[in-house]
Amino acid sequence: MKKKFTFAVLTLSISVISFLLYNTLKVESTEVVVIGAGASGMSAAIEASNQGYDVILLEKMPYVGGNTVRATAGINIVGSEKQAALGIVDSKSLFVNDVLTSGHSENNQLMVEKLADESASALKWLSDMGADLDDIGILAGHSVARTLRPSGGQPVGSEIVRVLKDKVDSMRIDLRLESKATAILTDADGKIKAVEVLDRTGRSYTIKTSNAIIATGGFGGSPEMYVYYNQKLKGYKTTNSPSATGDFVGLVQDLNVQLVDMSYIQTHPTVSYEYGMLITEAIRGNGGILINNKGLRFADELENRDLLSEDILAQPNQEVFLIFNEAVKASLASSNDYINMEIALTADSLEELAEIMRVDRQTFLSTVSSYNGFVASGEDHDFGRRSLERKLEEGPFYAIQVIPGVHYCMGGILIDEKARAIDENGAPIPGLYASGEATGGIHGLNRLGGNSLLDAVVFGRIAGRLSK
Numbered sequence: 001m002k003k004k005f006t007f008a009v010l011t012l013s014i015s016v017i018s019f020l021l022y023n024t025l026k027v028e029s030t031e032v033v034v035i036g037a038g039a040s041g042m043s044a045a046i047e048a049s050n051q052g053y054d055v056i057l058l059e060k061m062p063y064v065g066g067n068t069v070r071a072t073a074g075i076n077i078v079g080s081e082k083q084a085a086l087g088i089v090d091s092k093s094l095f096v097n098d099v100l101t102s103g104h105s106e107n108n109q110l111m112v113e114k115l116a117d118e119s120a121s122a123l124k125w126l127s128d129m130g131a132d133l134d135d136i137g138i139l140a141g142h143s144v145a146r147t148l149r150p151s152g153g154q155p156v157g158s159e160i161v162r163v164l165k166d167k168v169d170s171m172r173i174d175l176r177l178e179s180k181a182t183a184i185l186t187d188a189d190g191k192i193k194a195v196e197v198l199d200r201t202g203r204s205y206t207i208k209t210s211n212a213i214i215a216t217g218g219f220g221g222s223p224e225m226y227v228y229y230n231q232k233l234k235g236y237k238t239t240n241s242p243s244a245t246g247d248f249v250g251l252v253q254d255l256n257v258q259l260v261d262m263s264y265i266q267t268h269p270t271v272s273y274e275y276g277m278l279i280t281e282a283i284r285g286n287g288g289i290l291i292n293n294k295g296l297r298f299a300d301e302l303e304n305r306d307l308l309s310e311d312i313l314a315q316p317n318q319e320v321f322l323i324f325n326e327a328v329k330a331s332l333a334s335s336n337d338y339i340n341m342e343i344a345l346t347a348d349s350l351e352e353l354a355e356i357m358r359v360d361r362q363t364f365l366s367t368v369s370s371y372n373g374f375v376a377s378g379e380d381h382d383f384g385r386r387s388l389e390r391k392l393e394e395g396p397f398y399a400i401q402v403i404p405g406v407h408y409c410m411g412g413i414l415i416d417e418k419a420r421a422i423d424e425n426g427a428p429i430p431g432l433y434a435s436g437e438a439t440g441g442i443h444g445l446n447r448l449g450g451n452s453l454l455d456a457v458v459f460g461r462i463a464g465r466l467s468k
């Protein structure tokens with residue numbers, strides 16, 4: 001009996017030790033490791049899998065989606081059927097010109113042209129997977145309406161994440177949640193040889209691979225990091241997900257990778273003063289205006305984000321309200337959230353709204369009245385706003401106090417048109433790719449709204465093709 005017991009204990013101990021040893025020293029291998037499951041990483045994983053590669057997709061959070069799932073306003077597409085149906089004339093050169101103007105010409109123009117060239121194909125790819133991108137609107141800095149979003153103006157990010165995640169699942173891609181990439185290893189020739197992972201149990205393991213795609217997003221969720229790269233941003237709220245902690249910086253620190261434009265960090269002009277939540281640009285695109293605490297408009301509400309942010313910060317007490325009405329709300333389903341969550345002040349009349357905001361009633365009424373006149377005549381004589389979508393006539397009326405907040409990191413890993421990571425000498429690093437907000441150089445000094453999702457999908461797909 002005693003012998004049997006000792007034997008059982010011994011067998012159990014050996015099994016436990018083997019299990020622990022196996023799990024500690026476990027080395028797997030695959031053809032491609034994609035790091036990060038936002039729009040860019042999932043696009044890369046799907047495309048790589050479509051090419052026939054074995055893929056492991058790592059995601060450090062317990063869910064996919066990163067910053068992507070927060071996106072509301074839309075994705076830019078040049079020359080969509082929607083534009084054609086509405087008689088909107090767009091072109092590659094008009095788009096490129098808008099992007100360069102917004103980026104103060106610090107963009108890599110070839111990459112911007114690639115975005116334009118690949119946008120129709122990105123739309124088809126997403127639509128074929130079932131994405132609803134049936135509504136169109138204009139965002140700040142665009143010459144024409146070209147930003148697509150789901151029907152009725154529903155948020156775009158959750159729709160894109162939905163279709164990509166469904167595809168990842170239906171293709172049986174090996175998606176590992178709560179699995180954080182902690183290092184990318186290279187051999188003596190500088191070629192990628194492995195990715196190290198920390199899993200949900202705190203266990204580290206290694207995946208052997210010749211190809212790593214970094215799609216970890218930006219660093220707008222880390223105040224330490226954005227203040228480190230741009231000290232002017234001290235004290236700013238952020239619109240970003242807590243997952244956006246710039247992990248790409250640590251992952252490439254020993255790989256001689258070029259990081260570019262790291263101090264170029266975009267502030268979004270309309271972030272809720274009270275809640276720190278992004279108030280989508282589409283509200284202004286669909287007819288909202290901005291007033292200061294004197295009840296006056298002070299800028300073209302659709303000028304580029306960097307300029308409008310500066311204009312807001314220059315207002316008395318930096319106190320600014322975004323004003324819209326029921327007609328704007330009805331045109332944009334995503335705006336319902338601000339009312340349901342009671343972020344917006346609500347009033348049946350403009351007089352009542354002025355009172356709640358504590359701005360001078362007569363000045364406010366006259367501001368709105370002259371704005372409605374500009375809409376009727378099609379010309380904004382005060383600030384030259386190009387798009388005058390609808391009058392603010394019928395109530396209820398809404399006001400949200402806004403302030404600029406950290407929104408998007410233009411800087412990151414330098415890539416070429418094949419999404420290959422570029423080293424300090426200007427050469428691609430064999431087997432290392434990057435895409436999405438973890439990369440830099442495309443958007444210049446100031447990203448045009450709606451271009452990040454396009455960038456994430458276009459270069460994610462290109463990365464997944466591994467230079468082919």
Ligand SMILES: Cc1cc2nc3c(=O)[nH]c(=O)nc-3n(C[C@H](O)[C@H](O)[C@H](O)COP(=O)(O)OP(=O)(O)OC[C@H]3O[C@@H](n4cnc5c(N)ncnc54)[C@H](O)[C@@H]3O)c2cc1C
Pocket residue numbers: 035036037038039040041058059060061063064065066067068069070071072073074075076156157179180181182215216217218239240241243244245247248278407408435436437438449450451452453454456
């Ligand atoms: C509130 C808000 C609204 C926006 N609206 C729009 C819009 O309307 N249109 C537009 O074009 N852009 C918009 N943007 C910007 C856009 O959403 C993002 O820039 C874009 O989605 C980034 O995609 P990505 O795949 O590169 O990164 P993300 O979507 O952030 O995904 C990165 C993923 O990588 C994971 N990850 C990070 N580090 C690791 C690691 N070490 N190991 C494993 N996983 C890791 C993260 O958890 C995350 O899931 C908005 C952004 C915000 C915050």
